[in-house]
Amino acid sequence: MQEIMKNIRKAEALKLKDELQYQEGQVVSKTLIQNEAVSITLFSFAKGEEISTHESGGDALVLCLDGEGLITIDGDPHVLRAGESIVMPARHPHAVFAKEPFKMLLVVAFVHS
Template sequence: MQRFLKNLDYATALPLAAQVAYQPGQIASKTLVQNAAVSMTLFAFDQGEEISAHTSTGDAFVLALDGQGQVSIDGQPTVLKAGEAIVMPAGHPHAVSATERFKMLLMVVFPTENQ
């Protein structure tokens, strides 16, 4: 049987935020899917850590799992708390920073030839 998701147990209820651990002074990540159509990654940001502004060819969906972070899209900041989500549209500069320790699930959907 082909497995599309990795680094997670199948057919098991999982506390998603617990699947990636905070690391002092770092951003920790765990890749769940990476292919031409979609990317799913869990992130744990220590307070003050950030991913600087960049663009993506795909639409990115961020789901906050723990703590609080700030997502900036086109220079406009939005604070995200656990349970909240935001879409970062393809081609628009965006950045993520941890105003306190912050865990998130990032899902990026890339354009394919069929679109």
């Protein structure tokens, strides 16, 4: 049987923010699930790092795990702090910038007709 969720321990309580460490000058990611229906990825951003403006084919839920990030959707900035979430709608330009060290869980749901 093919493993669906990878790169993470199973059947034990976890603190997702501790699953990735900050690395100076880098955006670090760890893919947990990647298939045609859903993508789940953990990210850590060093202060000042970013993912530049792009679009996705699915709705993307961002859950802030640590720090503070600036999420820009359709040119509108949104500050996200630990415990807060935002949805970046499919096919809308968006970007992520770390105002300070920032960790997030990204869940993207794709619709296929």
